Amino acid sequence: MDTITWLRELVSIKSVFPNELEIAEYLEARLKKLGFSTKRIYISENRFNVVGERGTTGKEIMLYAHMDTVPVYGDWNGNPLSLREEGDKLIGLGSVDMKAGIAAILTACADENVRNKNRKIKIAFGVDEENISEGAQAIAKSGFLKDVEFCISTESPHPDGIELGPKAITLGRRGRCVIEINVPGSSAHGANISLGKNAISEAARLIPKLEALNQKMKPHKFLPPPTQFIRKIHGESSSLSTPDSVTLELDRHLVTPETPESALEEIQEFIKRLYSEEKFLEIDGKRISARLKERKTPYIAPFVTEKNNPYVMKLAEAIRQKFGTAPIYGYGMSVADENIFAACGVPVVVVGAKGGNEHAANEWVSKSSYLELIDVLKTFLRSC
Numbered sequence: 001m002d003t004i005t006w007l008r009e010l011v012s013i014k015s016v017f018p019n020e021l022e023i024a025e026y027l028e029a030r031l032k033k034l035g036f037s038t039k040r041i042y043i044s045e046n047r048f049n050v051v052g053e054r055g056t057t058g059k060e061i062m063l064y065a066h067m068d069t070v071p072v073y074g075d076w077n078g079n080p081l082s083l084r085e086e087g088d089k090l091i092g093l094g095s096v097d098m099k100a101g102i103a104a105i106l107t108a109c110a111d112e113n114v115r116n117k118n119r120k121i122k123i124a125f126g127v128d129e130e131n132i133s134e135g136a137q138a139i140a141k142s143g144f145l146k147d148v149e150f151c152i153s154t155e156s157p158h159p160d161g162i163e164l165g166p167k168a169i170t171l172g173r174r175g176r177c178v179i180e181i182n183v184p185g186s187s188a189h190g191a192n193i194s195l196g197k198n199a200i201s202e203a204a205r206l207i208p209k210l211e212a213l214n215q216k217m218k219p220h221k222f223l224p225p226p227t228q229f230i231r232k233i234h235g236e237s238s239s240l241s242t243p244d245s246v247t248l249e250l251d252r253h254l255v256t257p258e259t260p261e262s263a264l265e266e267i268q269e270f271i272k273r274l275y276s277e278e279k280f281l282e283i284d285g286k287r288i289s290a291r292l293k294e295r296k297t298p299y300i301a302p303f304v305t306e307k308n309n310p311y312v313m314k315l316a317e318a319i320r321q322k323f324g325t326a327p328i329y330g331y332g333m334s335v336a337d338e339n340i341f342a343a344c345g346v347p348v349v350v351v352g353a354k355g356g357n358e359h360a361a362n363e364w365v366s367k368s369s370y371l372e373l374i375d376v377l378k379t380f381l382r383s384c
Contacts, residue, residue: 003107003374004090004367008083010099011092017068020127021046024067027102027125034109036123041142043134047127051144054109055120059149061311061384062122062346063109063377065101066129066136066155066337069094074361089364096355096365101154104353104370108377119384122148129337132297136337140344150311151348152380153338154373156355158330165354165369166376167323169315173332173339173350174223175302177260178231179250179267180293181206184286187237187244196242197283200235203246206280206288207233210250213270220255222304223331228252249293253334260299264292300335303342305349311384312349318379319351322372351376 015023024040028050031038036052043049050067053060072080072093080093090100105123108114124144126135139145161168183203188196207230217226228250235246252263267290274280275287292299305312307329319327338348354369 003103003371004083006106007090007095007100007103007365007370010103011083011095012081014081015068015094016071017128017131018047020067024048024050024125024127027067027106030106031123034106035115036109041135041138041144043127043138047135049127049135049139050125051139052123053121055118057117058119058384060120060122060147061381062124062145062148062151062341063105064124064126064151064153064337064341065098065105066126067102068127068130068135069097069099070130070359073359076361080363085367086364088367090367090370091362091364093363095363096156096353097358097363098155098352100353100355100365100370100373104154104373104377107374108381111378111381114378114381117382119381121381126337132295133300133337133340134297136340137297140340145341145344145346148346150309151338151341151346152315152377153336153348153350154352154377155336155338155350156352156358157350158332160330161328162356163354164328165366166351166373167319167325168328168330168351169312169319170332170350171307171312171329172223172256172304173302173335174226175254175258175260175300175339176335177252177254177263177299178293178295179252179264179290181248181250181267181288181290183235183246183248183288184283185242185244185246186283187241190240190242193242196244198242199246200243202280202283203233203235203248206274207248209274209279210248210267210270223255223302224253224333226253226255226258250290254302256302256304259301260292264290300339301343303339303348304331305342305347309347311347314383315349315351315376315380318376318383321379322376
């Protein structure tokens, strides 16, 4: 099948999470036609990852892409599910995030020279990446990653590589957690506010101090620096009273060797200092408290893959053969499914096509960059 036609078919399949069934069945059939033995890794009824294996020689390499997209945002200049071509841009929902990556994997694995090597290849197409990565967590728990020596995710490149497409290799990503902070107050009648302590006012004093911590966080040798921001504030009274409690959510991006637990401990120590320095006082015997916000899947740790990994060096050589120059290395600002695989001990990198408007109207992928990505993957797989 023509490479553009493959991408066109994928874009035409609506796969906004949590409705990935149609595209999962489509990809399962495609993998079988390419000689892969496949299986489904379910996260719930009608929601499953599609994984496949092929080949008998060499150590196992995995190629990964997520199947789901975000909803249609903004005003599109046409049908988001109908791929249209404008110059070098191929425009459609999920075109760069990340159906071009899926199509590139399929095309590379269809190459006769790759198939004739009988190389051990694993492919995983995941669900729920645009939500809380339930799909990748299920793949990790299933044992499918056992014996995988190296993984390439065909996501869009790191921020510095957005304009470079497959000339760039992303060697790591920051991690992420959410810390829930409770700020106490003291209720009083709204006509006698001096008798109480407004928790919203207390939270308003705390927020700038939390934001100021961004300037004090230790930079990382490779990854973008750790950062945090307030993503939610909730506090109210149901009567003519001063609010006695406010909940804040602090969204934190992590760098190695930070963990969600160490980030929480850091915030808890910071709160203790605020009280020891008397910048905040106990209210009715209560203090500000912090905990990790509960969620269905674990929070995601940061990772860094070594540049001198043998497979990274082979991939770099494939890029050099395609473009005549060495790749640009970089590191991702935020989390993705590859963080989960890296936490299982699998060396992971990202190589993707150039594009833009992810999570926005008129999402696009560069046609030339998409075709270059296919060539890089083919050359890499032939060399392994």
